[in-house]
Every structure is written in structure tokens, then in C-alpha cells.
Amino acid sequence: MKPEISDFLPYLLNQAAELVSRDFQPFYKDRYGMLRTEWRVLFHLGHHGEMTAKQICEQASIHKTKVSRAVTALEKKRFLRRETLEDDRRFEALSLTPAGKAAFDSLAVEAAAFDASLEDMVGQDDFEALKRMLNHLIAKKS
């Protein structure tokens, strides 16, 4: 018995990720002109406060070239400012401007609501289990 495509986990993950991403994309794209990596970097800075690019790379599992470009784009949008660290001038402290904070606050609320709508879709218990499994899978594969 050959497997159907709906039994192949890589396909399911990709399809689900794509559909969900496409639904959330308008929130950061249409209003703020951000790309996905920019939204993620903004998310991390909004959540953790001042960080270096390297810290964002590590915490978010994003390659340094992507972070570098996202930081440049967010800076151009006046959502982020950088300050070279005097201890070690290779590092820059990245932080959100008031405009960046405002965007983050608004998007964080919308993200939470979006996540809640997904929770409604699959049910509360399943939703927690789903997140747990995905985190487990990601940890194993990273």
C-alpha cells in the first residue's frame, strides 16, 4: 500500500506552514511594509529589549546574513536604531525606536489574536500538544 500525500509529514508541515503564513503576512506587510524576517527581528527586539545581532541569530535561529538585511531594512523604516558598543566595537546594541515599539505593540496584539484563532480551529488541548510536538521536532532537527 503506497502512502497518500496526506500521510507524508514533510508535505503536511509545509502546506500548513504556507497557508498559515499567508494568512498572517498581511498584518506585518500591508500596514508596515515588513518582510517575514523583519517581523521576526522586530518581535525579538520588542520582546527582549536591547540585543546584538548575534543574540538575535542565536535566539531566533536566523542566519546572520538574514538578520543583517532585516536590521538594515528596519533601520531604514525608522523602527530600529543601533549603537556601537564601546567595550567591543564589533558589536552593536539594537533597540526599537518609539515607532518600532508602537508597531511591535500593535502587531503583538494581532499575533496573539491570530494565534488564538488557530487555537479555536484545532481545540485547546490539541493546540498545546501541537506546539509541544513542533518544538520537540525543531529541537531534534536543529
Next chain:
Amino acid sequence: MKPEISDFLPYLLNQAAELVSRDFQPFYKDRYGMLRTEWRVLFHLGHHGEMTAKQICEQASIHKTKVSRAVTALEKKRFLRRETLEDDRRFEALSLTPAGKAAFDSLAVEAAAFDASLEDMVGQDDFEALKRMLNHLIAKKS
């Protein structure tokens, strides 16, 4: 309490999908030079036999432009042949050549083994639950 990124389902889905896809990609790419959509189209034709492009679009939820390009690429690799339907000359019956069938047979085995390795990773019960939830989510979002 602001949400961590590991609590945001779109992020988790995308990260898991990317890591898993990257692991499976070598099977169809390195040996057969296929792209992801080509592998999916091959999968469908191998599983269901003769189909039209429209049927593949519907069953696999792939846009017609992607299927069209994948079909062209698979034809160039001599994995697929087309035959215009005389009933309605807008349609073409697509089917795998012997070389295409051989590639499918080999890849189907490897895909099943890969899927099984993911099952080992998350545990059998969770694995079934995970697939069920993803299928549910996909159905709701499509």
C-alpha cells in the same frame, strides 16, 4: 506577559517545515535533480497513475502555473509523457515513463523511511495526532 516566539504557531510551523524539508530534499534533488514541486507531481502520478494537470492541481493543492512548469521539467528529464485527450483537446493525460516509475518507486520507499524516522522522533501516538491536526488545519485554511 508577552508571548515568546516558541508560542507562536506560524513560527513553529514554518521552522519545523523548513528543517524537515531541508533534510528530505537531498533524496529527490541530489539523485534526480528534481525541485520540490517536481517531486510532488511525480508522487501524485506514481500514486494515482494517469492524471491531467488539472486533477493534480486539485488533489495536491498546487497552482496550475507550478504544475505546468513541473510537468515541463519532468518531461525534459524523461520521467513523464503527455498525450492529448481526443475527447477534449484542452486536456493532456500525464503518465510516468519507466524511468519515472523507477524514480518514484525508489523515492516512495525513501519517503516512507524518512517519515518513519520522524515518527520515531516524536513517538507513535503523537505522530498520528500531529498528522491529524495538520490535516485538520489545512482543511480549515484551504
Next chain:
DNA sequence: TATTGTTATACTCTATAACTATA
């Protein structure tokens, strides 16, 4: 006019190597 499939085009995302500035 509607449908199947193709082509053109632009944008988004990923991956890697080479580079700079600093340590």
C-alpha cells in the same frame, strides 16, 4: 464566453562565499 494550460514577470526566501572592521 469559459476552461486548460503556458509564458512573463516580479517578489520573497534560502544558502553560501567573500569581504570589512575589530579584537
Next chain:
DNA sequence: TATAGTTATAGAGTATAACAATA
């Protein structure tokens, strides 16, 4: 020599409009 971050480039994936051929 090593590390933080940048730039260049190619490849892969996605989205949409316009089109040709057939019905």
C-alpha cells in the same frame, strides 16, 4: 587568527496577470 556583521550572487519558491488553444 578569530569573531561580528556586510555584501554579492545564485537558486528556489510564490503570486498574478496576460496569453494561446480549445470548447
